[in-house]
Amino acid sequence: MTATIVDGKEIAAAILGEVEKSVAGAVSAGGRRPHLAIVVADDPAALSYTKSLQKKGENVGVEVTVEKAAAARGPGIAVLSALADDPAVDAVILQRPFIDRSVDGELSDLISPTKDVDGQSSASLGALWAGRPCFPASTAAAAVLILEHYDVQIEGAEAVVVGRSTVVGKPAAALLLNRHATVTICHTRTKELAGVCKRADIVIAAAGRAGLVTGDMVKPGAAVIDCGYNFLDDGTVVGDAVFDEVAEVAALTNKAVGGVGPITTAILLKHVAGAAVPTEVESF
Amino acid sequence: MTATIVDGKEIAAAILGEVEKSVAGAVSAGGRRPHLAIVVADDPAALSYTKSLQKKGENVGVEVTVEKAAAARGPGIAVLSALADDPAVDAVILQRPFIDRSVDGELSDLISPTKDVDGQSSASLGALWAGRPCFPASTAAAAVLILEHYDVQIEGAEAVVVGRSTVVGKPAAALLLNRHATVTICHTRTKELAGVCKRADIVIAAAGRAGLVTGDMVKPGAAVIDCGYNFLDDGTVVGDAVFDEVAEVAALTNKAVGGVGPITTAILLKHVAGAAVPTEVESF
Numbered sequence: 001m002t003a004t005i006v007d008g009k010e011i012a013a014a015i016l017g018e019v020e021k022s023v024a025g026a027v028s029a030g031g032r033r034p035h036l037a038i039v040v041a042d043d044p045a046a047l048s049y050t051k052s053l054q055k056k057g058e059n060v061g062v063e064v065t066v067e068k069a070a071a072a073r074g075p076g077i078a079v080l081s082a083l084a085d086d087p088a089v090d091a092v093i094l095q096r097p098f099i100d101r102s103v104d105g106e107l108s109d110l111i112s113p114t115k116d117v118d119g120q121s122s123a124s125l126g127a128l129w130a131g132r133p134c135f136p137a138s139t140a141a142a143a144v145l146i147l148e149h150y151d152v153q154i155e156g157a158e159a160v161v162v163g164r165s166t167v168v169g170k171p172a173a174a175l176l177l178n179r180h181a182t183v184t185i186c187h188t189r190t191k192e193l194a195g196v197c198k199r200a201d202i203v204i205a206a207a208g209r210a211g212l213v214t215g216d217m218v219k220p221g222a223a224v225i226d227c228g229y230n231f232l233d234d235g236t237v238v239g240d241a242v243f244d245e246v247a248e249v250a251a252l253t254n255k256a257v258g259g260v261g262p263i264t265t266a267i268l269l270k271h272v273a274g275a276a277v278p279t280e281v282e283s284f
Numbered sequence: 285m286t287a288t289i290v291d292g293k294e295i296a297a298a299i300l301g302e303v304e305k306s307v308a309g310a311v312s313a314g315g316r317r318p319h320l321a322i323v324v325a326d327d328p329a330a331l332s333y334t335k336s337l338q339k340k341g342e343n344v345g346v347e348v349t350v351e352k353a354a355a356a357r358g359p360g361i362a363v364l365s366a367l368a369d370d371p372a373v374d375a376v377i378l379q380r381p382f383i384d385r386s387v388d389g390e391l392s393d394l395i396s397p398t399k400d401v402d403g404q405s406s407a408s409l410g411a412l413w414a415g416r417p418c419f420p421a422s423t424a425a426a427a428v429l430i431l432e433h434y435d436v437q438i439e440g441a442e443a444v445v446v447g448r449s450t451v452v453g454k455p456a457a458a459l460l461l462n463r464h465a466t467v468t469i470c471h472t473r474t475k476e477l478a479g480v481c482k483r484a485d486i487v488i489a490a491a492g493r494a495g496l497v498t499g500d501m502v503k504p505g506a507a508v509i510d511c512g513y514n515f516l517d518d519g520t521v522v523g524d525a526v527f528d529e530v531a532e533v534a535a536l537t538n539k540a541v542g543g544v545g546p547i548t549t550a551i552l553l554k555h556v557a558g559a560a561v562p563t564e565v566e567s568f
Contacts, residue, residue, distance in 0.1 A: 105416045109407075122418075123393075126410025130450045132389045134406075156475050164461060166414045177448060177469055182480060184468040185461055191440050196466060 003247040006146050006225075006254035012262035016060050019266070019273050023061035026277065034276035035063045036117065036269075037083050040095040041071035050095060056265055062272050071099050073106075080110035090276040091117040093268075096167075105166075117271035119171055128174045135271045140171035142263035143204050143225045144179070150252050152202065152223045155180040160197050162186045162213060162240065163206035168227050172204045193217070205240035215245025223252040227260050287531040290430050290509075290538035296546035300344050303550070303557050307345035310561065318560035319347045320401065320553075321367050324379040325355035334379060340549055346556050355383050357390075364394035374560040375401040377552075380451075389450075401555035403455055412458045419555045424455035426547035427488050427509045428463070434536050436486065436507045439464040444481050446470045446497060446524065447490035452511050456488045477501070489524035499529025507536040511544050 027033060036057060040046045050066050057064035069079045076098060083092045092115045098104050108120040116124045119137035127134035147154055159181040163169035169185060177183045186196055187207070197203055197217040203224045205213045210230040218224055228240030239256035246253050254260060311317060320341060324330045334350050341348035353363045360382060367376045376399045382388050392404040400408045403421035411418035431438055443465040447453035453469060461467045470480055471491070481487055481501040487508045489497045494514040502508055512524030523540035530537050538544060 105414055109411075109416070113406075121407075122397075122410035122414055122416055123405075123407040124410065125413050126406035126408065127393075129409050129413060129454050130389055130406055132393070132406055156473050158475075170413050173469075177471075180471070180473040182468065182470050182474040184466065185457075186466055187461075187464070189440050189464040190466040191442075 003224075003250045003253045004150060005247065006150070006252065006259050008146075008254060008259045008262045011146070011149055012266040015263070015266035015270055016056075019062070019270050020060040023273055026273075027061065031276070033061055033063045034090050034272045035065065035088060036091040036093065036272045037065050037067055037086075037089045038093045038095055039067045039069050039076070039079055039083070039098070041098050042068055043071075046095045053265065053268075057269055057272070060269055060273075062269050069098075073099065073103050076103070076107045077110065080107055084110060084112045084115065089115065091115050091272040093118050094120055115275055117275050118268060120166075125166060125171060125174075128171055128178075131178055135275070136175055137167055137171040138264045138268040138271065139168045139206075139227055139260060140175055141267050142260045143168070143172050143206075143227055144175040145263060145267065146225055146252075146254065146260070147202065147223060150223070152252060154202065157181045157201040158184070158199055159202040159204065160184045160186060160200035161204045161206060162193070162197065163204075163208065163227075165206065165208070168206035169204070172206060172227075176202070176204075203241075207240050209240055210238045211240070211242045213241035213246065215242060215249050218246055218249045220249050221251045222249070224250045225252075225260065226254050226256060229256050229261065287508075287534045287537045288434060289531065290434070290536065290543050292430075292538060292543040292546045295430070295433055296550040299547070299550035299554055300340075303346070303554050304344040307557050310557075311345065315560070317345055317347045318374050318556045319349065319372060320375040320377065320556045321349050321351055321370075321373045322377045322379055323351045323353050323360070323363055323367070323382070325382050326352055327355075330379045337549065337552075341553055341556070344553055344557075346553050353382075357383065357387050360387070360391045361394065364391055368394060368396045368399065373399065375399050375556040377402050378404055380404075399559055401552060401559050404450075409450060409455060409458075412455055412462075415462055419559070420459055421451055421455040422548045422552040422555065423452045423490075423511055423544060424459055425551045426544050427452070427456050427490070427511055428459045429547060429551065430509055430536075430538065430544070431486065431507060434507070436536060438486065441465045441485040442468070442483055443486040443488065444468045444470060444484035445488045445490060446477070446481065447488075447492065447511075449490065449492070452490035453488070456490060456511075460486070460488075487525075491524050493524055494522045495524070495526045497525035497530065499526060499533050502530055502533045504533050505535045506533070508534045508538075509536075509544065510538050510540060513540055513545065 054064040124134045159176045161173045164187045194217040206227040226239035226241040322334045338348040376395045408418045443460045445457045448471045478501040490511040510523035510525040
């Protein structure tokens with residue numbers, strides 16, 4: 001095995017330590033705790049995720065409340081509009097899938113930019129592409145933070161993003177472009193995906209398809225950040241890349257578990273703390 | 285010369301004919317004329333451009349008014365906010381450069397999405413990337429419309445966009461991605477630009493640098509859409525591609541004059557007519 005393996009837990013712990021310190025400082029200076037509201041449909045998986053986020057938030061002093069909403073357009077609009085107007089709420093997430101892709105998009109656009117800590121609205125995504133102040137989607141930010149943490153050269157690099165979701169692929173492409181990589185976005189209709197990946201100094205695997213990126217698709221010495229988190233039939237979690245193969249070729253890569261995920265959560269909570277102090281919103 | 289040369293005037297005339305017909309239909313049904321407001325600083329070049337747009341608008345029944353504003357942040361905010369709230373105004377453009385890049389971005393974000401006919405706000409750019417309803421930037425839309433007009437296969441094609449402005453490069457990349465091309469975005473820090481361009485079935489030249497794309501950078505049979513409009517010292521206008529060279533290699537290309545420009549204006553006026561009938565806003 002040639003690759004350095006990303007220690008997601010360590011990186012996340014460092015970020016969470018900073019968040020805890022900054023929140024404690026703000027509270028001891030008389031401020032209130034940052035407050036994240038998560039809007040969820042009454043779905044077991046979504047509720048389990050939000051519970052875990054709630055606990056992680058508590059650990060660093062961030063208040064996380066859950067707004068269970070009927071998964072329908074009208075109630076969704078009502079809940080999100082109320083949260084946009086509520087001065088006691090610093091940050092809002094719409095837990096997807098809420099209804100379906102098109103309605104989720106419309107509802108996401110009701111999150112005001114200053115509270116949009118997971119970059120879900122069109123305004124946030126556009127601000128990211130335009131290089132204007134915003135919170136980028138946490139998973140995309142985690143992937144790029146990993147590259148920076150391990151001193152991977154982004155400027156001038158050929159970066160290939162596999163997957164074009166608004167949650168990972170597209171914001172990751174924007175973040176890499178803003179850092180002056182030459183960025184290619186691939187997807188299911190890309191011809192010769194292997195050849196395109198093989199040109200890359202940086203691969204962001206974010207297609208949501210288990211084992212899509214194999215070792216022979218990776219240029220020796222490349223950095224392969226695997227944002228995939230796919231459940232196999234037996235319950236095993238695997239990434240979008242074949243870890244054992246890629247780790248033999250790449251200079252840097254990560255496992256599906258303990259890689260991007262913990263950093264994503266840490267960045268999200270960092271954004272919440274930032275949203276409570278609006279002057280901290282910056283360009284990414 | 286092997287390439288088909290884009291007839292921008294003919295394509296533009298067809299679009300303008302449709303706009304004229306739809307506006308006339310709406311007016312004869314009792315509606316008022318679509319109304320575009322252009323906000324300009326007191327700059328001779330900008331004023332000359334808006335004058336020309338005003339004339340072209342008149343020709344198809346679109347009312348174009350010019351709001352001369354002091355090029356400062358405060359007055360800019362006041363003018364744009366008033367236009368956002370004015371029900372008699374269907375469409376708004378902030379003529380750039382207004383102040384400088386960062387302030388222009390902030391001011392652009394005051395254009396409401398339904399009036400943002402040149403896709404200048406973060407919300408429009410993000411909606412374009414997310415595949416949500418919006419008006420894309422007219423020049424980017426013109427480049428992609430040319431490809432469609434000449435039946436260039438976009439789905440599955442390798443498209444290379446040279447330049448990453450919010451006005452052309454980035455929205456063009458989004459439009460091509462939404463049409464299932466594999467899209468690479470290049471810029472001044474791209475290493476081996478020639479090699480990257482040479483892989484492309486479609487090149488969108490939008491760097492704002494005269495003669496950047498030479499014939500040897502083009503794959504035989506590719507479509508090269510040149511969005512550049514650069515003034516040489518002697519007043520001659522040239523594109524970002526070397527036309528004579530590229531026309532020998534490409535299957536389709538355009539001259540700087542009479543290519544993308546007339547279509548851009550026609551699409552902009554089509555967007556204005558669409559903004560006056562909000563149900564016509566669609567996803568691009």
